[in-house]
Amino acid sequence: MDEIIEIDPIGMKKLDNGQHVHFHSRAYDLVNEYEPAKIGLPEPxxxxWKGNIDTEEDIGKEVVAETLTKTMNKKNEERDRILTYIFRLIRACVFSPEDAEEKAASELALVINSYGRVQRESFDRQSSHIDGLLVDLKKTENAAHVTTLRLTSALAKLEAANGECKKLYLQSVKNPHRSNLPTAAEVRPKTDAIYNRVVFMLKAAYVSGVASVDKAALKQLAEHLNSLVDRTDKAYHQSLAQKKSAADKKKKKPDTPPQPKEPKPKKPKEGDKPDIHLPEPEAPKKPEGSGEGKKPDTGSGGGGGAPGGGSSPEITLPEE
Structure with missing residues (x-):
């Protein structure tokens, strides 16, 4: 039985877009090291295959460009906020009751008036005009006024934000936006299908017996592709482990001392009476020496009556 070569399969669908294009790029580089005739692979x-790989790489760059645009917008909002703070503070201090602040603000207001519409300009023009504003405010005649209005820190932050905006703009120039690209979901299956075709033809060439085919070269190429599959699998699982670890850390809360648990009130069982004891009413106290069933003397004579004309209880003296 003729010897065959084995090229390990790899689950393409599990790979993200970056891992997918990286695998195909490296696989293509390995195949491209050999003459097509020696490995039985047609040049077309x-x-x-290479055209699809390039398209996937362009799609990846497009995603980076979109992320860059969001970053630029966020940084532009930051420098606009600083500009608004500087302009409003200067204009407000024109009415300051402090003479030094009023004078400083009046002088700086003349400087910023020519930059009043800078926040409405395009991204790159705004960067250029902010550079001019910073130069004007740092001039010797204005530096003391900046200090008086406590704007030194704000100017430093504006300069830093503007510098970052200029760097981001240069990056966007290097990564131009393309609207004619297909989606990764459309291209990936086509790239995978070509790779599967390449693997099939490499195996077929090994057993074909064609004179131009170099079996030693095919065997070596198969080993290299298997090594790439193994490395890609390991990188994929390592990426999964890192994501899981990051998610676990995010869920884990900082250590805090345990809080005492309050006892939960017991639910009364059906038929139980509430444990509530109402005070029993006290019996009215009887006057000392009064006999049961005896009526009080209702006579009107004598001064022994109770005050207010009320009757007094009957009193019996002992006999001698």
């Missing part, structure tokens, strides 16, 4: 198939 390689050309089509």
């Amino acid at each position: 198939l390689k050309t089509e």
